[in-house]
Amino acid sequence: MADKTTPRILQGFCELLPQDQLLFDSLTDKINETYKKYGFFSIDTPVLEFSEVLLAKAGGETEKQIYRFNHYDNDLSMRFDLTVPLARYVAQHSQDLVFPFKRSQNSKVFRGERPQKGRFREFYQCDADVIGSESLDICYDAEMTSLIFDVMKTLDLGDFVIRINNRKILSGFFGYLGLSNKITEILRVIDKLEKMGLDKVKAELKEVGADDKQISDILDFVSISGSNSDKIKALKKIDAGELYSLGVEELDTVVTMAVQLGTDEKNLKIDLSIARGLDYYTGTVYETNLIGHENFGSVCSGGRYDNLTGYYSDKVMPGVGISIGTTRLFSLLKENDMLGSLTKKEKSAVVLPMDNDRYAYAAKVVSEVRKAGIRCDVFWSDKSGKAKFKYASRIEADFALAVGETEETNNTVTVKNLGTGEQEEVALEKVAEYLR
Amino acid sequence: MADKTTPRILQGFCELLPQDQLLFDSLTDKINETYKKYGFFSIDTPVLEFSEVLLAKAGGETEKQIYRFNHYDNDLSMRFDLTVPLARYVAQHSQDLVFPFKRSQNSKVFRGERPQKGRFREFYQCDADVIGSESLDICYDAEMTSLIFDVMKTLDLGDFVIRINNRKILSGFFGYLGLSNKITEILRVIDKLEKMGLDKVKAELKEVGADDKQISDILDFVSISGSNSDKIKALKKIDAGELYSLGVEELDTVVTMAVQLGTDEKNLKIDLSIARGLDYYTGTVYETNLIGHENFGSVCSGGRYDNLTGYYSDKVMPGVGISIGTTRLFSLLKENDMLGSLTKKEKSAVVLPMDNDRYAYAAKVVSEVRKAGIRCDVFWSDKSGKAKFKYASRIEADFALAVGETEETNNTVTVKNLGTGEQEEVALEKVAEYLR
Numbered sequence: 001m002a003d004k005t006t007p008r009i010l011q012g013f014c015e016l017l018p019q020d021q022l023l024f025d026s027l028t029d030k031i032n033e034t035y036k037k038y039g040f041f042s043i044d045t046p047v048l049e050f051s052e053v054l055l056a057k058a059g060g061e062t063e064k065q066i067y068r069f070n071h072y073d074n075d076l077s078m079r080f081d082l083t084v085p086l087a088r089y090v091a092q093h094s095q096d097l098v099f100p101f102k103r104s105q106n107s108k109v110f111r112g113e114r115p116q117k118g119r120f121r122e123f124y125q126c127d128a129d130v131i132g133s134e135s136l137d138i139c140y141d142a143e144m145t146s147l148i149f150d151v152m153k154t155l156d157l158g159d160f161v162i163r164i165n166n167r168k169i170l171s172g173f174f175g176y177l178g179l180s181n182k183i184t185e186i187l188r189v190i191d192k193l194e195k196m197g198l199d200k201v202k203a204e205l206k207e208v209g210a211d212d213k214q215i216s217d218i219l220d221f222v223s224i225s226g227s228n229s230d231k232i233k234a235l236k237k238i239d240a241g242e243l244y245s246l247g248v249e250e251l252d253t254v255v256t257m258a259v260q261l262g263t264d265e266k267n268l269k270i271d272l273s274i275a276r277g278l279d280y281y282t283g284t285v286y287e288t289n290l291i292g293h294e295n296f297g298s299v300c301s302g303g304r305y306d307n308l309t310g311y312y313s314d315k316v317m318p319g320v321g322i323s324i325g326t327t328r329l330f331s332l333l334k335e336n337d338m339l340g341s342l343t344k345k346e347k348s349a350v351v352l353p354m355d356n357d358r359y360a361y362a363a364k365v366v367s368e369v370r371k372a373g374i375r376c377d378v379f380w381s382d383k384s385g386k387a388k389f390k391y392a393s394r395i396e397a398d399f400a401l402a403v404g405e406t407e408e409t410n411n412t413v414t415v416k417n418l419g420t421g422e423q424e425e426v427a428l429e430k431v432a433e434y435l436r
Numbered sequence: 437m438a439d440k441t442t443p444r445i446l447q448g449f450c451e452l453l454p455q456d457q458l459l460f461d462s463l464t465d466k467i468n469e470t471y472k473k474y475g476f477f478s479i480d481t482p483v484l485e486f487s488e489v490l491l492a493k494a495g496g497e498t499e500k501q502i503y504r505f506n507h508y509d510n511d512l513s514m515r516f517d518l519t520v521p522l523a524r525y526v527a528q529h530s531q532d533l534v535f536p537f538k539r540s541q542n543s544k545v546f547r548g549e550r551p552q553k554g555r556f557r558e559f560y561q562c563d564a565d566v567i568g569s570e571s572l573d574i575c576y577d578a579e580m581t582s583l584i585f586d587v588m589k590t591l592d593l594g595d596f597v598i599r600i601n602n603r604k605i606l607s608g609f610f611g612y613l614g615l616s617n618k619i620t621e622i623l624r625v626i627d628k629l630e631k632m633g634l635d636k637v638k639a640e641l642k643e644v645g646a647d648d649k650q651i652s653d654i655l656d657f658v659s660i661s662g663s664n665s666d667k668i669k670a671l672k673k674i675d676a677g678e679l680y681s682l683g684v685e686e687l688d689t690v691v692t693m694a695v696q697l698g699t700d701e702k703n704l705k706i707d708l709s710i711a712r713g714l715d716y717y718t719g720t721v722y723e724t725n726l727i728g729h730e731n732f733g734s735v736c737s738g739g740r741y742d743n744l745t746g747y748y749s750d751k752v753m754p755g756v757g758i759s760i761g762t763t764r765l766f767s768l769l770k771e772n773d774m775l776g777s778l779t780k781k782e783k784s785a786v787v788l789p790m791d792n793d794r795y796a797y798a799a800k801v802v803s804e805v806r807k808a809g810i811r812c813d814v815f816w817s818d819k820s821g822k823a824k825f826k827y828a829s830r831i832e833a834d835f836a837l838a839v840g841e842t843e844e845t846n847n848t849v850t851v852k853n854l855g856t857g858e859q860e861e862v863a864l865e866k867v868a869e870y871l872r
Binding site for chain 2: 004005006007008010013016017018022025036037038039041042043044046047048050056067070071076078087088089091092093096097098100101102103108110112114122139140142143146150257260262309312314346348360363364366371373374376378379380381382391394395
């Protein structure tokens with residue numbers, strides 16, 4: 001026989017041990033159930049697409065990160081996000097979709113960058129987007145806010161803040177300052193305010209070409225403070241043209257409506273300094289931080305865009321969406337000993353036949369328990385009783401159901417609660433009920 | 437702006453429209469819930485692996501079907517099944533796993549063959565395997581039988597038969613006939629009995645090198661008939677050496693025990709002609725057919741193998757597993773108008789604000805309904821009432837919750853059952869309860 005191959009996986013790709021996988025699945029399930037509750041339809045797109053289609057929009061940095069190759073004369077790429085596939089899906093199937101189209105997708109994406117410690121090259125994203133045909137009511141932006149709130153509540157990872165802003169306010173305001181041709185650069189600099197601090201931002205704004213007066217106006221503006229309604233009031237007092245006013249109006253509506261939809265206002269904060277790095281956000285933008293864990297960065301981000309499908313279709317398709325990087329979030333939670341809140345798993349049991357003559361009775365027991373819908377394993381093995389209980393505790397079962405000669409004669413099961421150590425002989429027909 | 441790119445996907449890759457995706461998810465969920473009930477742990481492995489690792493065993497036909505490419509000096513391949521990644525996972529993590537290790541995996545696999553009509557190049561498989569360290573009790577083979585039975589019952593696709601055999605019986609018997617050096621070839625020929633018919637099989641057996649007496653013995657043997665216990669009795673009467681007897685013993689145990697575990701014997705049939713094409717099955721083998729839809733081929737197959745991890749580790753790891761090709765199954769069900777049994781989805785509702793002044797009240801309504809865990813959408817739009825109800829019916833909601841001025845004044849909702857057309861004004865605080 002040939003030499004053995006060392007079993008290993010690529011750096012930046014990840015897989016979990018079974019008990020961690022259960023927790024990761026619980027994280028994902030909670031997010032997806034909340035998306036569902038909000039009426040989103042889950043879709044699933046191919047991992048591989050034609051490069052021409054997938055990279056219609058890409059360029060520069062993005063393109064360098066693509067797993068791209070030729071196969072039977074086709075130039076193929078692995079998806080690097082879920083937004084481009086969504087755009088393609090919506091453009092391709094627009095005749096068969098109902099608009100506004102509320103889609104969610106929980107899938108792996110691939111970034112073929114050079115391996116770097118702590119960077120994932122394969123990771124899950126849970127995205128939710130609402131896509132309108134021609135137009136999309138601003139209320140959907142409020143619904144997304146409320147969706148973030150509900151997801152964070154359901155995940156129960158501690159206190160959090162949803163920071164919200166509107167790019168129209170920023171664009172309008174900077175236009176008013178006479179800096180319209182530098183908006184993107186200024187927004188990029190402002191976006192880094194938290195990371196780099198005031199001085200560096202000032203310096204960078206100067207580099208971009210703002211004069212001292214403009215820099216001072218910009219910084220005054222992004223530091224407007226107080227409650228959400230204080231901020232809206234302050235914003236409404238500034239006269240900075242139509243686009244600006246529309247942005248303020250939208251932000252006001254979204255915040256008001258989000259609260260009506262159930263968002264607790266203490267978790268929602270207007271933050272005029274956030275802009276999101278991406279170029280395509282045009283209205284509402286969101287970031288979400290865990291209080292006390294700001295170093296995690298935003299755990300749920302997104303915003304409103306004017307047109308999703310521009311590269312594939314003439315129809316204008318505005319949308320609003322959010323994204324949660326679940327692989328990254330899980331990894332942060334694990335590193336910070338915060339997986340505790342995810343341990344909501346179903347009760348499970350394992351039947352331990354105490355000797356080989358008990359297999360038929362063990363079969364009867366496990367089949368009863370499973371019939372009741374309870375997760376139940378059997379340890380078919382002639383190992384010692386000690387080894388059997390060890391197996392039960394190592395798979396982290398909640399209950400061991402020991403069956404020996406006595407139990408079979410009595411038509412019972414000895415149920416041991418592996419958490420408390422308590423045990424009790426229970427009639428077979430009562431076991432399922434007892435476990436619940 | 438550049439010319440538009442035509443939105444399209446690769447042939448053999450598939451994606452579903454939202455309503456079909458719901459049904460596909462229901463198929464997958466039912467299978468995975470049953471796997472879970474049997475104590476399987478779901479795992480998830482990378483889509484991309486080192487070619488050296490993934491192709492340690494492969495060769496010939498398999499290798500040709502791989503999506504394989506170089507990226508930053510790494511020779512990479514996309515997984516083409518879930519068994520090789522399982523072998524790698526078990527060998528890599530054996531120190532951290534509990535044996536027998538019951539793992540399930542529901543993932544996409546990729547077969548880069550030349551595009552052909554009706555062939556999937558990207559498809560989902562739902563696999564469940566139990567892996568032992570050094571040894572694995574035969575009772576696990578019975579559990580897998582019972583698992584297939586439960587999965588098929590849960591899927592509720594009509595009458596079905598699980599066909600079961602044991603490769604040791606075949607190997608032992610052919611050795612006894614003096615054909616031990618041709619077992620693999622003979623098994624391959626026999627495996628085609630159903631597809632090719634008797635005459636072609638005879639001719640092929642002759643080609644393989646069996647003489648007329650041997651061919652006649654072989655065909656007599658594979659046509660042993662009667663009930664399962666008749667067959668076991670007939671098999672026990674034949675004296676064909678140790679391996680053969682062990683096989684008969686195992687088959688007897690597995691069938692008896694599967695029934696004790698809840699398998700209805702009318703759905704389980706010993707079939708001495710099945711062998712499974714793959715080389716690595718060494719004991720129990722399964723195939724499952726839908727009665728009346730034999731042309732679907734086997735919808736759930738698998739078996740026992742002696743050693744999963746031979747290419748990665750010196751430790752012997754026997755296992756038994758099953759696999760369901762869910763993409764293929766779903767596609768067959770759809771083509772044959774059999775998706776009806778999958779339509780078990782949760783109740784859903786959509787709030788229709790009858791005018792723009794009703795948005796705040798609509799927010800209150802939807803938030804109440806969602807709080808009760810019910811899937812609920814809102815149609816935020818100033819379109820006509822007719823358009824609003826059309827939206828509700830096109831997203832296939834079960835209920836439309838109309839809210840106009842009257843409803844807001846009365847603190848009620850007009851609930852229209854979109855299935856029956858009945859409608860009723862319901863107090864807001866009773867709506868959630870009413871929908872359930």
